[in-house]
Amino acid sequence: MKKTISFNLNGQRMNLDVDPSRTLLWVLRNDLGLTGTKYGCGEGLCGACTVIIDRKAVRACTLQVKEVAGKGVTTIEGLAKNGELHAIQKAFVEHDALQCGYCTPGMIMNAYSLLLTTPQPSRSQIIDSMDGNLCRCGAHRRIIAAIETAAKQMGGAPR
Amino acid sequence: MRNDDGRPQSTHEEYLAMDFSNDPGESLPGLALDRRQFLQLVGGGILVAISTQYLEAVPQREGGRGPRHPLPEDFNAFLRIGEDGRVTGYTGKIEMGQGVITSLPQMLADELDVPLESVDMVMGDTDLCPWDMGTFGSMTTRFFGPPFRAAAAEAKAVLVELAAEKLQVPKDRLRTKAGIVYEEAGEKRVTYAELAKGQKILRHVKGANPEEPSQFTLIGKPTLRRDAVEKVTGKAKFAGDIREPGLLHARLLRPPAHGAKLTHVDVSAAREIPGVQVIQEGDLVAVLYEVPDVAEQALGSIKAQYDRTESNVDDKTIFDHLLKVAPQGQTVAEGGNLAEGEKAARQVVDQTYLNSYVSHAPIETHTALAKVEGSKVTVWASTQTPFPLKEAAASLLGLPAQNVHVIPSFVGGGFGGKSNNQQALEAVRLAKLVGKPVQVMWTRAEEFFYDTFRPAAVVKIKAGVTDAGLISFWDYGVYFAGERGSQQFYNVPHHRTVAYSSGWDGGPGAHPFATGPWRAPANNTNTFARESHIDALAAKAGVDPVEFRMRNLKDERMRRVLQAAADKFGWTPAKAPSGRGYGVACGIDAGTYVAHIAEVTVDKETGHVRVKRVVCAQDMGLCINPEGAKLQMEGCITMGLGYALTEEVQFQGGEIRNRNFDSYELPRFSWVPEIETVIIDAKNSPAQGGGEPAIICMGGLLANAVFDATGARLLQLPMTPERVKAGMPRS
Numbered sequence: 001m002k003k004t005i006s007f008n009l010n011g012q013r014m015n016l017d018v019d020p021s022r023t024l025l026w027v028l029r030n031d032l033g034l035t036g037t038k039y040g041c042g043e044g045l046c047g048a049c050t051v052i053i054d055r056k057a058v059r060a061c062t063l064q065v066k067e068v069a070g071k072g073v074t075t076i077e078g079l080a081k082n083g084e085l086h087a088i089q090k091a092f093v094e095h096d097a098l099q100c101g102y103c104t105p106g107m108i109m110n111a112y113s114l115l116l117t118t119p120q121p122s123r124s125q126i127i128d129s130m131d132g133n134l135c136r137c138g139a140h141r142r143i144i145a146a147i148e149t150a151a152k153q154m155g156g157a158p159r
Numbered sequence: 160m161r162n163d164d165g166r167p168q169s170t171h172e173e174y175l176a177m178d179f180s181n182d183p184g185e186s187l188p189g190l191a192l193d194r195r196q197f198l199q200l201v202g203g204g205i206l207v208a209i210s211t212q213y214l215e216a217v218p219q220r221e222g223g224r225g226p227r228h229p230l231p232e233d234f235n236a237f238l239r240i241g242e243d244g245r246v247t248g249y250t251g252k253i254e255m256g257q258g259v260i261t262s263l264p265q266m267l268a269d270e271l272d273v274p275l276e277s278v279d280m281v282m283g284d285t286d287l288c289p290w291d292m293g294t295f296g297s298m299t300t301r302f303f304g305p306p307f308r309a310a311a312a313e314a315k316a317v318l319v320e321l322a323a324e325k326l327q328v329p330k331d332r333l334r335t336k337a338g339i340v341y342e343e344a345g346e347k348r349v350t351y352a353e354l355a356k357g358q359k360i361l362r363h364v365k366g367a368n369p370e371e372p373s374q375f376t377l378i379g380k381p382t383l384r385r386d387a388v389e390k391v392t393g394k395a396k397f398a399g400d401i402r403e404p405g406l407l408h409a410r411l412l413r414p415p416a417h418g419a420k421l422t423h424v425d426v427s428a429a430r431e432i433p434g435v436q437v438i439q440e441g442d443l444v445a446v447l448y449e450v451p452d453v454a455e456q457a458l459g460s461i462k463a464q465y466d467r468t469e470s471n472v473d474d475k476t477i478f479d480h481l482l483k484v485a486p487q488g489q490t491v492a493e494g495g496n497l498a499e500g501e502k503a504a505r506q507v508v509d510q511t512y513l514n515s516y517v518s519h520a521p522i523e524t525h526t527a528l529a530k531v532e533g534s535k536v537t538v539w540a541s542t543q544t545p546f547p548l549k550e551a552a553a554s555l556l557g558l559p560a561q562n563v564h565v566i567p568s569f570v571g572g573g574f575g576g577k578s579n580n581q582q583a584l585e586a587v588r589l590a591k592l593v594g595k596p597v598q599v600m601w602t603r604a605e606e607f608f609y610d611t612f613r614p615a616a617v618v619k620i621k622a623g624v625t626d627a628g629l630i631s632f633w634d635y636g637v638y639f640a641g642e643r644g645s646q647q648f649y650n651v652p653h654h655r656t657v658a659y660s661s662g663w664d665g666g667p668g669a670h671p672f673a674t675g676p677w678r679a680p681a682n683n684t685n686t687f688a689r690e691s692h693i694d695a696l697a698a699k700a701g702v703d704p705v706e707f708r709m710r711n712l713k714d715e716r717m718r719r720v721l722q723a724a725a726d727k728f729g730w731t732p733a734k735a736p737s738g739r740g741y742g743v744a745c746g747i748d749a750g751t752y753v754a755h756i757a758e759v760t761v762d763k764e765t766g767h768v769r770v771k772r773v774v775c776a777q778d779m780g781l782c783i784n785p786e787g788a789k790l791q792m793e794g795c796i797t798m799g800l801g802y803a804l805t806e807e808v809q810f811q812g813g814e815i816r817n818r819n820f821d822s823y824e825l826p827r828f829s830w831v832p833e834i835e836t837v838i839i840d841a842k843n844s845p846a847q848g849g850g851e852p853a854i855i856c857m858g859g860l861l862a863n864a865v866f867d868a869t870g871a872r873l874l875q876l877p878m879t880p881e882r883v884k885a886g887m888p889r890s
């Protein structure tokens with residue numbers, strides 16, 4: 001049964017007529033055309049589908065869309081503002097912190113939530129918080145370096 | 160390879176000659192556009208065809224076994240100079256993370272003398288790009304690079320010629336820079352864009368040679384990825400991101416095990432779900448819906464029964480099974496006299512090495528979208544082999560190949576696993592049946608189930624050392640891995656290398672499921688066995704493992720690479736096991752020489768191995784993009800931790816037990832060591848492979864480091880904590 005689910009998506013108010021038990025990942029990718037959020041495992045095991053819900057990194061593949069009612073959702077498409085890359089995105093580019101790029105949106109969103117809660121993370125905090133995000137290409141070291149650079153750039157004032 | 164003087168050779172040609180066959184296109188006739196068709200497609204601009212003189216540098220069969228198409232005449236239509244001054248490069252290769260989307264434009268821009276920013280690439284599009292057998296074997300830079308550069312060099316010469324006519328200035332007074340031809344000591348100038356405008360000229364210029372290393376401006380310069388902005392913003396399109404009006408998402412019924420036969424199926428519940436289409440055609444049972452999660456639910460409502468008569472072999476018994484069914488061996492290399500070598504040996508080591516099946520496990524699962532309109536087919540696919548896919552899709556539907564257009568998207572990791580195109584052919588078949596565009600995106604469980612695993616394999620080595628610490632004989636047998644990397648490059652007077660079953664598919668009755676090429680096929684297995692054995696010989700001889708290798712190496716290139724790694728690491732000699740946890744390994748892959756040194760710690764209670772530091776030196780000949788090359792080396796080292804330490808496919812007969820990442824452990828952030836990479840300056844020798852070589856040492860490297868730490872000689876990959884503990888010497 002469809003229901004209207006209202007939430008804020010990348011800064012825009014959304015009223016979506018949708019079966020509330022559907023999976024957020026597929027609603028984003030198919031109903032809303034936001035394909036930057038990726039499928040990798042479907043069971044919360046890889047982090048490719050990471051989005052931000054009210055400042056926390058969440059795996060969209062294990063979440064029903066009704067769970068976001070009344071909340072704020074940010075996807076990778078909502079990170080750059082007015083055509084300007086977010087500091088984390090810039091740092092990923094500058095560090096070549098990706099290869100195939102398939103894990104990248106999930107990595108960036110996870111790092112984004114880390115920096116929201118812990119603006120100046122230690123290396124081991126970065127590793128701990130990123131450990132559930134898988135990258136098969138092996139971009140890990142550069143991802144860590146990129147997050148460190150971004151944290152420095154943002155100077156403890158995340159947005 | 161036979162050596163008359165008993166000294167092994169290790170020229171890269173041998174490696175080129177035998178390594179890289181991945182033959183999806185083997186029996187498929189080549190199809191390429193003729194020039195006229197090509198011109199129609201690319202429209203205005205100057206199209207450059209390079210003359211055949213450069214193609215002689217390209218093997219007629221790109222290194223594979225069996226016959227190949229001769230290169231079509233217009234295979235060399237590689238670039239277009241647009242009226243807006245932008246340059247488009249065309250390649251049949253695809254981008255899957257290996258970085259040729261950056262290195263190919265570096266070559267093109269350097270040779271043509273245009274800004275790197277002005278170059279766009281069209282990759283793998285079967286209507287627009289020259290035929291290509293596939294992106295694998297670290298062949299893009301080695302084999303596609305030279306003709307691509309030559310095309311650009313000739314294009315520049317054509318432009319200069321056109322400029323000379325237009326400006327009425329003799330050619331030799333003209334120079335080029337940043338897309339402009341100008342008079343050296345004068346005012347006259349004309350842009351490439353102005354020259355190209357409105358022209359469709361095919362002109363050849365003879366003798367336009369690619370640049371010498373001293374002329375390079377972009378080649379050899381560390382350059383950041385050119386696809387990064389698209390990828391960090393989520394805009395980059397992977398196959399699953401393509402949308403077409405009326406698109407349906409398909410989920411297919413899969414057997415519980417390889418070899419299981421569908422005996423009964425009840426789809427009635429699925430048919431009742433509004434809007435769900437059910438397709439049943441022989442073994443093909445699929446449900447389709449506008450969104451994939453609902454299709455998934457519909458699939459779950461299908462009841463199916465299977466007849467399972469698969470073999471009893473499992474991940475423990477597989478090695479005995481393989482040895483039992485092994486075919487007659489083929490001698491790959493031989494020299495001297497083994498009996499004599501054995502007589503000269505003071506110490507002999509005779510050991511058997513095992514490695515399990517390993518999955519490719521790209522984070523992007525196999526995905527494709529197919530659209531069939533009348534007799535015209537368009538396929539967007541996550542594929543390493545767009546041209547073979549085109550042929551296969553055409554033959555599936557009984558259409559001429561030119562009716563099929565394959566458009567590869569960005570590929571979210573391949574590693575050799577995305578060459579079969581099963582998912583794309585499923586999408587094509589379904590799209591034809593339902594008359595609408597269909598997307599097939601495999602689940603993680605399907606990805607594990609249909610993966611063409613790196614084959615389980617066995618290597619038996621018997622070898623000996625003399626009193627002087629010299630290897631006197633080397634008797635090597637490799638079962639089911641394949642021969643890439645089995646050739647001995649140490650200096651051994653009496654040796655034999657035998658391959659039992661060549662290539663990676665094993666032949667009937669060998670593997671209970673499909674096997675295939677996995678990043679540096681065969682070489683991970685062969686290098687693990689060889690480098691472990693070399694280390695075991697060094698330990699027997701009581702010689703430091705780096706010193707032992709040097710003592711037995713005449714190959715200057717390898718000596719230099721090993722020395723570079725040792726210097727960077729700060730190696731100090733000691734006989735293993737020294738307790739320091741240092742390991743060394745070296746090897747050759749895709750023409751590139753690598754040497755690695757690692758430091759590990761081993762938890763003696765748990766058997767857990769922690770890799771602290773890895774240093775890797777690499778001689779890859781001319782390095783087009785040192786930044787990209789380092790990225791690949793780091794990626795290889797990181798990925799290689801997996802097959803060395805944890806990755807192992809669990810199965811019972813044809814049933815794959817690994818369904819997701821909770822039962823198949825990929826390397827994670829917390830595992831990643833400090834990594835230092837060194838690229839040897841070798842710009843005067845031809846460019847070699849970069850995407851695979853640095854992964855080949857990881858098994859032997861870490862096995863040797865574990866030995867050095869604990870005295871445990873691990874003979875099986877992966878080196879799980881249980882195996883490490885079991886291997887520990889009892890004190």
Ligand code: FES
Nearest residue numbers: 040041044047061
């Ligand atoms: S797709 Fe959601 S965690 Fe893997």
Ligand code: FES
Nearest residue numbers: 099100135136137
């Ligand atoms: S960049 Fe390919 S999976 Fe991370």
